[in-house]
Amino acid sequence: MAAGSPPVPSGKTAIPFYRDTRVIAIIAQVVFALAVIALIWFLYSNMINGLRQANLLPTFSFLSVPAGFPIAESVIEYDPSMTYGRAFVVGILNTVRVAGIGIILATLLGLILGIARLSDNWLLRNVALVYVEIVRNVPLLLQLIFWFSLTRLFPRIQESISVFDLIFLHNRGITLAWPQAANDFEAWMQWVYGGIVIGVIFYVVRRIQFARRDRPGVALPYAFLIAFGVGLIGFFVTYAVNGVWPVSLSIPELQRFNFVGGITVTNSFAAMLVGLVIYTAVFIGEIVRSGILAVSKGQREAARALGLTPGQTMRLVILPQALRVIIPPLTSQYLNLTKNSSLAIAIAYPDLFYIANTINNQTGQAVPVILMLMASYLSVSLLTSLFMNWYNRRIQLVER
Amino acid sequence: MATEVSRPTSRRAPRQQIGLIEWLRKNLFSTWYNVIITVVLLYIVAQTVISFVSWVVTAPGWPAAFTNIKLLLTWTYPVDQLWRPQAAMALVLLLLGLSSGLWGGIARMVAWGAAAISVVIGLAAFTFPDLPDQTSLPGWLFMFLCAVLLAGGDLLARRLGQKLRWPLIVAWLLSYPAVILILRGGLGLPVVETKLWGGLMLTLILAISGIVLSFPLGVLLALGRRSSLPVIRTFCVLYIELIRGVPLVTVLFMGALLLPLFLPGGESIDALVRATIAVTLFSAAYLAENVRGGLQAIPKGQVEAARALGLNVFQTTLLITLPQALRAVVPVLVGQFIALFKDTSLVVIIGLVDLLGAAQNIVGQPQWLGTPGGVWRETFLVIAAIYWVFSFTMSRISKRIEDQIARSRH
Numbered sequence: 001m002a003a004g005s006p007p008v009p010s011g012k013t014a015i016p017f018y019r020d021t022r023v024i025a026i027i028a029q030v031v032f033a034l035a036v037i038a039l040i041w042f043l044y045s046n047m048i049n050g051l052r053q054a055n056l057l058p059t060f061s062f063l064s065v066p067a068g069f070p071i072a073e074s075v076i077e078y079d080p081s082m083t084y085g086r087a088f089v090v091g092i093l094n095t096v097r098v099a100g101i102g103i104i105l106a107t108l109l110g111l112i113l114g115i116a117r118l119s120d121n122w123l124l125r126n127v128a129l130v131y132v133e134i135v136r137n138v139p140l141l142l143q144l145i146f147w148f149s150l151t152r153l154f155p156r157i158q159e160s161i162s163v164f165d166l167i168f169l170h171n172r173g174i175t176l177a178w179p180q181a182a183n184d185f186e187a188w189m190q191w192v193y194g195g196i197v198i199g200v201i202f203y204v205v206r207r208i209q210f211a212r213r214d215r216p217g218v219a220l221p222y223a224f225l226i227a228f229g230v231g232l233i234g235f236f237v238t239y240a241v242n243g244v245w246p247v248s249l250s251i252p253e254l255q256r257f258n259f260v261g262g263i264t265v266t267n268s269f270a271a272m273l274v275g276l277v278i279y280t281a282v283f284i285g286e287i288v289r290s291g292i293l294a295v296s297k298g299q300r301e302a303a304r305a306l307g308l309t310p311g312q313t314m315r316l317v318i319l320p321q322a323l324r325v326i327i328p329p330l331t332s333q334y335l336n337l338t339k340n341s342s343l344a345i346a347i348a349y350p351d352l353f354y355i356a357n358t359i360n361n362q363t364g365q366a367v368p369v370i371l372m373l374m375a376s377y378l379s380v381s382l383l384t385s386l387f388m389n390w391y392n393r394r395i396q397l398v399e400r
Numbered sequence: 401m402a403t404e405v406s407r408p409t410s411r412r413a414p415r416q417q418i419g420l421i422e423w424l425r426k427n428l429f430s431t432w433y434n435v436i437i438t439v440v441l442l443y444i445v446a447q448t449v450i451s452f453v454s455w456v457v458t459a460p461g462w463p464a465a466f467t468n469i470k471l472l473l474t475w476t477y478p479v480d481q482l483w484r485p486q487a488a489m490a491l492v493l494l495l496l497g498l499s500s501g502l503w504g505g506i507a508r509m510v511a512w513g514a515a516a517i518s519v520v521i522g523l524a525a526f527t528f529p530d531l532p533d534q535t536s537l538p539g540w541l542f543m544f545l546c547a548v549l550l551a552g553g554d555l556l557a558r559r560l561g562q563k564l565r566w567p568l569i570v571a572w573l574l575s576y577p578a579v580i581l582i583l584r585g586g587l588g589l590p591v592v593e594t595k596l597w598g599g600l601m602l603t604l605i606l607a608i609s610g611i612v613l614s615f616p617l618g619v620l621l622a623l624g625r626r627s628s629l630p631v632i633r634t635f636c637v638l639y640i641e642l643i644r645g646v647p648l649v650t651v652l653f654m655g656a657l658l659l660p661l662f663l664p665g666g667e668s669i670d671a672l673v674r675a676t677i678a679v680t681l682f683s684a685a686y687l688a689e690n691v692r693g694g695l696q697a698i699p700k701g702q703v704e705a706a707r708a709l710g711l712n713v714f715q716t717t718l719l720i721t722l723p724q725a726l727r728a729v730v731p732v733l734v735g736q737f738i739a740l741f742k743d744t745s746l747v748v749i750i751g752l753v754d755l756l757g758a759a760q761n762i763v764g765q766p767q768w769l770g771t772p773g774g775v776w777r778e779t780f781l782v783i784a785a786i787y788w789v790f791s792f793t794m795s796r797i798s799k800r801i802e803d804q805i806a807r808s809r810h
Contacts, residue, residue: 025628025629028629028632029629029630029631029632030631032629032631032632032635033631036635043662046661046662046663046664047658047661047662049664050661051661119437120427120430120434121427121428121430121434121437121438122427122428123427123428123437123438123441123442123445124437124438124441127441127445133792134788136791137738137742137787137788137791137792137795138742138784138787138788138791139742139743139745139756139787140742141745141746141748141756142745142756142780142783142784142787145756145760145780146776146780146784149774149776149777149780153773335645339646339647339648340647342647342649342650343647343649343746343749345649345749346748346749353647353649353650353653357653360657366657366658366661367658367661370650370653370654370657370658373646373650373653374642374646374650377645377646377647377650378642378645378646381645381646382645
């Protein structure tokens with residue numbers, strides 16, 4: 001080697017490892033992970049120590065122990081001799097019940113509100129505005145307690161407030177007229193099944209035809225129409241054959257101490273439903289309104305210029321585009337409604353949170369109960385957003 | 401030279417004059433279905449307004465809310481110490497007034513909103529009963545003083561100008577601990593246990609703590625979620641989605657039940673602190689998502705330009721992206737604050753007495769048992785009005801800020 005030649009910097013020493021961003025990134029992540037694990041371990045060991053002293057080590061064995069507390073309303077059969085596990089399931093179903101019905105009603109009311117806010121009728125527009133501004137600026141919990149307190153003013157069952165003799169309000173709940181299966185229900189159901197089968201076949205055949213012709217087309221609404229039509233024809237045919245409608249409206253009748261017929265929901269459930277629907281509908285209404293406003297004016301004008309009727313413009317041009325804007329925030333409103341149903345504890349509707357709280361009070365098993373509670377809410381949230389994402393994708397596909 | 405180019409004289413657009421009849425026809429009776437809607441709605445609105453007004457005039461329960469206004473505002477906070485919540489509020493409002501004069505913009509909108517609320521409450525406060533102990537100012541006087549502080553701070557700051565900048569920033573940073581110190585006591589002041597706190601005061605403390613304390617955590621989570629390091633990103637995503645997937649009640653419940661277990665030796669934690677921690681952890685997840693929205697809206701060129709200028713990752717984040725992102729999400733954050741302000745009513749469920757809890761307690765007081773139908777309607781209406789005034793003012797402010805930001809973009 002020639003003396004005096006500069007030392008060739010080797011690749012290894014060019015960047016010291018502590019200045020190499022790739023190395024730093026790995027070190028940072030390891031340190032972070034260790035810190036998180038250490039924190040969790042610290043909290044966990046404290047908790048276990050504390051619980052061991054209190055002789056309350058977390059276990060799920062309480063799930064098979066009889067619960068011993070009554071639940072005011074349940075979708076499935078339940079009595080206090082059944083287990084805590086069963087009680088928990090009752091809670092989940094009650095949450096799903098109020099959230100499911102609430103979502104449907106809130107969507108309908110929200111749609112009406114959103115359209116009313118855009119109405120060319122000054123009075124309608126402003127009544128809707130006042131409703132929105134009042135409801136959304138007052139806490140939901142206060143509204144729920146208000147509705148529940150209102151039901152406490154309902155009279156005794158013998159002096160029920162009657163609405164058109166179809167709905168009765170009394171201090172034990174609200175009794176409504178409700179459809180009821182009659183003798184020929186089975187015969188009619190054959191028609192309904194038949195209708196569904198024909199609808200599905202129609203849909204599949206049309207889809208294959210579209211694919212073969214390589215052309216888009218509309219099949220699903222017609223499939224629904226066919227299934228519905230067959231069911232409707234069946235309804236009348238059953239009546240014509242037997243002289244009895246397959247489904248009758250069971251109208252509640254006041255006996256001495258109780259209503260016979262119809263269905264009765266508790267006041268807690270009614271207050272919960274009314275409160276959730278009125279509150280959530282406001283937010284849905286605003287989403288619908290902004291969704292419709294988001295479709296540019298040119299779209300409407302172009303549709304009208306092409307000769308579409310106002311109805312067709314709305315159905316074929318405005319709504320499909322508005323839906324794309326509407327669906328994502330709508331999903332989060334549905335999730336909000338479901339989560340807000342946990343406020344039921346304030347008005348004694350036995351939802352998931354209410355029952356979990358009771359179980360915790362009785363067994364002292366806070367940790368398992370909270371885990372189950374969280375897991376349940378997370379899976380309900382996850383299922384709802386999975387479904388809405390699927391629907392969202394379906395709608396987005398329309399775009400070309 | 402033909403300089404006399406006929407310049408089009410700018411003329412106003414012809415004024416559209418429509419008479420009352422024309423307006424009615426256009427806005428209420430344009431089509432047959434609009435006629436039906438108008439008539440039906442007019443009937444319903446008239447009925448509602450008439451029955452509501454006649455109820456308000458004849459309702460027997462108003463004294464329940466107005467004789468208990470102290471309970472609604474501060475719950476069982478000692479009467480002879482009431483000057484302390486007043487002092488804390490005066491301090492914050494003075495700072496707000498100064499900021500309004502110094503920075504204008506958003507601070508000024510908030511200050512005006514606060515001043516408007518102060519005047520309204522001050523006028524309403526003439527009907528409030530006097531407190532037995534007179535160590536604190538009467539309600540109406542205090543509220544007017546608040547408005548004066550806001551306006552005075554504004555004027556003062558305009559005169560002093562930029563040399564107020566750093567003292568004011570420091571004062572803001574110290575204001576949160578200062579307020580807690582004034583309310584809680586210590587350092588010579590007699591201590592007021594937090595279990596005596598309540599009412600609107602507690603509602604405001606929880607909502608403000610929720611936003612202020614969750615701010616650092618939320619920003620870190622937002623940055624973490626956008627980080628390129630998979631471990632950190634995964635952790636942030638898990639945290640955010642876990643919290644957003646469950647209701648606030650369950651988080652509060654967890655705070656109430658599990659927090660005492662997590663600490664060594666079974667130390668007891670103050671119930672208010674537990675609720676504050678729960679609200680903070682909850683709010684941080686939502687704040688993170690809002691900030692992330694702001695971060696995503698920043699064009700990539702900003703980061704690239706910063707890196708090209710030789711700024712490192714931290715400098716880029718702190719000096720370039722974060723300030724822009726935060727400015728863009730201010731309206732959303734106000735919205736989150738409104739939501740939090742309403743949601744803090746949930747602490748009733750874990751046994752704290754906030755505005756709603758105080759109202760529920762008043763409704764249950766034995767002296768109202770004789771009132772037919774109870775006093776709950778009147779009491780709840782009063783607190784609904786309090787909630788409403790706050791939320792509505794804040795939502796207007798948020799709207800104004802949004803408009804201003806939208807204008808400055810164009």
